[in-house]
Amino acid sequence: MTMSRLRWVLTLASLVCAFGIAGTAQAQKKVVVYSANDSTLNDLVFAAFAKETGITVEPVAAGSGVLVRRLQSEKARPQGDIIWGVARSLLETNKSFFEAYASKNKDATPAEYREPGDLWIGNNLHLLVLLQNTKLVPETEGPKSWADLLDPKWKGKIAFTDPANSGSAYQTVTMLVDMWGGGEAGWKKVGQLFKNMKVLNRSSLVFQGVGNGEYPLGISLEYAGPLWASNGAPVKVIYPADGTTASMEGVGIIKGGPNTDNAKVFVDYINRKDTREMILKATFRRPTRSDLDLSKLPGGLPPLSSVKLVPYDEQKWTDARAKTMEQIKDVLQESR
Numbered sequence: 001m002t003m004s005r006l007r008w009v010l011t012l013a014s015l016v017c018a019f020g021i022a023g024t025a026q027a028q029k030k031v032v033v034y035s036a037n038d039s040t041l042n043d044l045v046f047a048a049f050a051k052e053t054g055i056t057v058e059p060v061a062a063g064s065g066v067l068v069r070r071l072q073s074e075k076a077r078p079q080g081d082i083i084w085g086v087a088r089s090l091l092e093t094n095k096s097f098f099e100a101y102a103s104k105n106k107d108a109t110p111a112e113y114r115e116p117g118d119l120w121i122g123n124n125l126h127l128l129v130l131l132q133n134t135k136l137v138p139e140t141e142g143p144k145s146w147a148d149l150l151d152p153k154w155k156g157k158i159a160f161t162d163p164a165n166s167g168s169a170y171q172t173v174t175m176l177v178d179m180w181g182g183g184e185a186g187w188k189k190v191g192q193l194f195k196n197m198k199v200l201n202r203s204s205l206v207f208q209g210v211g212n213g214e215y216p217l218g219i220s221l222e223y224a225g226p227l228w229a230s231n232g233a234p235v236k237v238i239y240p241a242d243g244t245t246a247s248m249e250g251v252g253i254i255k256g257g258p259n260t261d262n263a264k265v266f267v268d269y270i271n272r273k274d275t276r277e278m279i280l281k282a283t284f285r286r287p288t289r290s291d292l293d294l295s296k297l298p299g300g301l302p303p304l305s306s307v308k309l310v311p312y313d314e315q316k317w318t319d320a321r322a323k324t325m326e327q328i329k330d331v332l333q334e335s336r
Contacts, residue, residue: 030056031262034071034254036064036167037085038204040227041283048278049269055262063165063202064090071097071254081257082266084123087167088248089318091120098252101264105271105289113248113288120252122288123270126221127246127307128172130238131207131228136216143217145242146176150192159206159215160197163328168203168247172219173328174317175245179310187331194335211235221247223284226299230284239302243310248288 035042039061046057060067064086071083071094078097091098098119106114106121113122130149132142143149149158161169176193177186198215200206207224209215211233218224225237251270253263269275276287277297284299294301317324 029054029262030058031082031259031266032058032060032080032257033082033084033266034060034062034067034080035082035084036062036067036203036249041085041279041285044282045270045275045279048275049266053265053269055265057266063161064167065162065165068094078254078256078258080254081259081263082251083254084251084270085249086252087171088122088250089170089314089321090167091115091250091252092318093321095119095252097255099255099257099260101253101267103271104268105273108273108289108291109271110288110290113250120250121267121271122248122250123276124223124249124285125246125288126168126223126249126286127239128168128175128244129220129222129225130240131210131218131220131225132236132238133210133213133216133234134236135234136213139236142236142238144238145240146179147242149196149217149219150189152196154217155196156198157216158193158197159209159218159220160199161203161206161219162199162201162332164325165201166203167249168221169219170321170325170328171245171247171312171314171317174324175310175312178313179242187327191331191335194331197335199332207235222286222301223299226284226301230298239307241308243308245310245312246304250288 042059042061046059050056060080067083067086068090071080075097095115100118102118103121109121115121130143163170163173173190176190180186180189200209203220206218207220207228210218211228222237225235228235251267253260253267257263273289273291276289276292279285280287280292281298284301286301294303
């Protein structure tokens, strides 16, 4: 081989190597996020995150139960990097799938909203509420409490999410079992309620249905009311007089995911104060961070001190999840 040809071969090899390294770096500038949030929140956050960090988000959007089952099925070879928008009970029961990471914004989040070993951290704090379409049901004629929903006049008029696909729906059912006496008595009343409900596959279908006038009432999360009202829909939030509880949603890094470093960047971003303010202003989600003044932010969310909150034994219902889900399936089947 002549010297000139050798130089040419070496130069070509260098270029191939350089392009290969660049291509690999480019391929790594992404993060796969399993998100149970609706498209409004996903689109907002993913676009802002990509613009700031240069990391592209590949979203997989589905109900939280669906995402968790996917996470479990991919245990041997994880395909996702992040699971986000999932209730505490699901995060806790599946924390063996997560990698510990102490978020840079950890200290602004109260200890009750993060896993002691940093396997997950809370982002949103949702109150379980009733939504009322005031065009279909005049504002003063809606239910005032959970107990009011048992009235036969609401049969077929209450939208709800299948608890198999929603952590907050599971929390709603189990909260009501306790509120209504626990044991057989509590489950009997829950069975009555299911007979009045339309059970849908995704949480977003509930508030969309109420907002669009498909359903007069919905059992949903607090943010959905001001979100739809801000867009002109006749939606009112009802904080049940017999009490409610707060449902925390959070984020976890999937152990063994393909883009763990980028996943850590996402966790830091999603918990940052200015990000939480952006999310609240656009989507009215109550933050778990303790340093945001809700009175100075859009949405008119009431302080927790003004809402009747009832005790909820999250650990009990988390530990009993598998057995309870079987009971919910039976109750749901009997109501049809």
